Amino acid sequence: MIIKKSELINKKYKIVICGSGPAGVSLALELEKKNIECLIIEAGDEFYSDFAQKRYEGKVLGNFPQDISITRLSQFGGTTGHWGGTCRTLDDYDFSEWPIKKKDLDPYLKKSCEILEIPNVFRERNINENLKIIEFQESDVRFYEKYFEHITKSKLIHLCLNCSIYNILMENNAVKKIIIDGEKNFSIETNFLVLACGGIENSRLLLWFREHNKNISKKLPIGNYWMEHPFKKIGSGVGNFKLIRKKLKNEFEKFENFRNWGNFTVSISPTQKLIKDNNILNSSIFLTLHDRDNDNLKNNIKDLLCVAPNLSNKIIKLFNKNLLCGITISSSWEQEATFNNKITLSSSKDSTGIPKTKLEYEISTNTIKTAQEMINQIGLFFVNHDLGRIGGDPEIYKLNSFISEAGYHHIGGTRMGKNKSNSVVDENLKVHETENLFVCGSSTFTSGGHANPTLSIVQLSLKLADHLKGKIRAV
Amino acid sequence: MYKKFINLRRRNFNKLISINIMNLLSFNILFFKGVFPFSKKQKKPKLKWILDEKDK
Numbered sequence: 001m002i003i004k005k006s007e008l009i010n011k012k013y014k015i016v017i018c019g020s021g022p023a024g025v026s027l028a029l030e031l032e033k034k035n036i037e038c039l040i041i042e043a044g045d046e047f048y049s050d051f052a053q054k055r056y057e058g059k060v061l062g063n064f065p066q067d068i069s070i071t072r073l074s075q076f077g078g079t080t081g082h083w084g085g086t087c088r089t090l091d092d093y094d095f096s097e098w099p100i101k102k103k104d105l106d107p108y109l110k111k112s113c114e115i116l117e118i119p120n121v122f123r124e125r126n127i128n129e130n131l132k133i134i135e136f137q138e139s140d141v142r143f144y145e146k147y148f149e150h151i152t153k154s155k156l157i158h159l160c161l162n163c164s165i166y167n168i169l170m171e172n173n174a175v176k177k178i179i180i181d182g183e184k185n186f187s188i189e190t191n192f193l194v195l196a197c198g199g200i201e202n203s204r205l206l207l208w209f210r211e212h213n214k215n216i217s218k219k220l221p222i223g224n225y226w227m228e229h230p231f232k233k234i235g236s237g238v239g240n241f242k243l244i245r246k247k248l249k250n251e252f253e254k255f256e257n258f259r260n261w262g263n264f265t266v267s268i269s270p271t272q273k274l275i276k277d278n279n280i281l282n283s284s285i286f287l288t289l290h291d292r293d294n295d296n297l298k299n300n301i302k303d304l305l306c307v308a309p310n311l312s313n314k315i316i317k318l319f320n321k322n323l324l325c326g327i328t329i330s331s332s333w334e335q336e337a338t339f340n341n342k343i344t345l346s347s348s349k350d351s352t353g354i355p356k357t358k359l360e361y362e363i364s365t366n367t368i369k370t371a372q373e374m375i376n377q378i379g380l381f382f383v384n385h386d387l388g389r390i391g392g393d394p395e396i397y398k399l400n401s402f403i404s405e406a407g408y409h410h411i412g413g414t415r416m417g418k419n420k421s422n423s424v425v426d427e428n429l430k431v432h433e434t435e436n437l438f439v440c441g442s443s444t445f446t447s448g449g450h451a452n453p454t455l456s457i458v459q460l461s462l463k464l465a466d467h468l469k470g471k472i473r474a475v
Numbered sequence: 476m477y478k479k480f481i482n483l484r485r486r487n488f489n490k491l492i493s494i495n496i497m498n499l500l501s502f503n504i505l506f507f508k509g510v511f512p513f514s515k516k517q518k519k520p521k522l523k524w525i526l527d528e529k530d531k
Contacts, residue, residue, distance in 0.1 A: 307530075375525065393521075394522070
């Protein structure tokens with residue numbers, strides 16, 4: 001049900017969830033199924049408003065520019081209001097530094113897929129020992145469209161819009177009250193507080209809370225180890241349309257006309273062996289075939305024949321048989337968790353009086369090494385099976401000229417771990433050395449993998465609901 | 476008379492220069508457009524191609 005802000009004064013809830021994005025709403029829905037009441041407070045409105053969105057403004061420093069005021073949405077449903085909907089689970093080997101493993105999240109996969117309305121199928125098939133074709137799923141779910149009405153009718157989920165958390169009051173390492181909208185007299189008592197405000201806001205709020213609460217340890221690396229998923233076109237090629245389709249055709253391809261680049265796209269990822277042997281990052285390649293009318297095809301042929309004159313006859317034959325196609329290769333990468341890639345508090349403040357975000361981020365040098373290795377591996381695969389020829393874009397051979405698009409996946413900052421010196425929350429998403437302060441969302445990921453994070457965010461929320469259920473009984 | 480002579484020479488010189496520049500430009504345009512395929516000068520490829528030894 002919808003609760004007005006005035007109705008919240010001096011009220012007490014067992015669980016308060018800050019944020020109504022996929023993390024917060026999935027948690028609330030699961031708690032409702034367990035017959036547990038909770039309150040969601042959302043700083044934004046039912047729909048987009050410039051006023052709420054303005055709180056997301058901040059400063060970005062480093063070699064990975066992105067506008068953090070537009071990459072996320074401050075409204076009910078959060079960034080699912082404009083997300084792409086691509087979903088995939090993290091790989092087993094992405095969890096090597098996590099305090100939990102993939103098998104700990106697997107029990108929540110089926111329910112998470114139901115929430116996102118996607119099939120619970122994430123197949124992969126090795127095409128050789130170094131490369132595998134992987135399956136993504138595409139979700140059309142906008143959390144506002146799917147869950148807002150349900151929540152307004154729910155007796156157990158209370159929702160207060162245009163209500164932003166300003167600070168917390170702690171006693172003996174436990175959150176006792178949360179202060180709303182900067183008004184000291186306006187507080188809500190709670191047994192458990194869950195921050196589910198997104199991959200940047202979770203860090204910003206925790207940093208701000210720490211300035212006023214000695215109970216949150218200064219040693220915790222809040223805001224550090226922040227990550228993204230860079231995205232870039234990294235190569236091109238020419239090939240035999242029929243042979244490539246035959247060799248890479250799979251029953252789980254989902255990207256028809258990917259980015260309007262072509263009519264067949266296949267997603268390829270490195271195997272664990274390739275990652276380990278070459279010390280590269282996990283990544284996903286999108287290999288798209290386009291037709292012979294595309295200008296790039298002519299340029300690619302000209303470029304190839306400069307260095308491979310003996311291929312002329314073969315290309316002319318393919319052209320005459322109408323089998324010649326152009327190939328575009330793009331990639332997104334995992335990034336290493338680096339201490340110095342961080343969120344800190346800026347000197348200027350937002351409308352509620354909380355300092356704005358300052359984000360410092362340098363793209364990993366391993367990104368171009370990974371791009372080069374993947375182009376090399378796919379190129380060799382094409383040579384070995386005589387499918388065509390692949391070439392790497394010049395930018396992937398020089399870090400200085402490597403400018404990537406952002407994947408708009410905000411990961412880390414309140415990472416999960418057992419060691420308090422390099423993590424902020426434990427395996428149950430509880431902030432170290434606190435009793436009842438939890439964080440949920442991609443900010444808790446210990447490493448980023450290459451997969452889009454939303455599915456894993458929902459899995460973590462459902463796992464947290466199970467944990468909170470056990471805790472609530474003890475209250 | 477001397478001045479006239481100088482002007483004439485300058486006009487001819489300017490004319491000569493302009494023709495040469497035009498020739499040079501058009502030659503370059505034709506050359507880079509690939510109209511002279513008999514040129515043995517090989518262009519540097521933009522992409523770094525993964526090739527078989529037999530391709531070269």
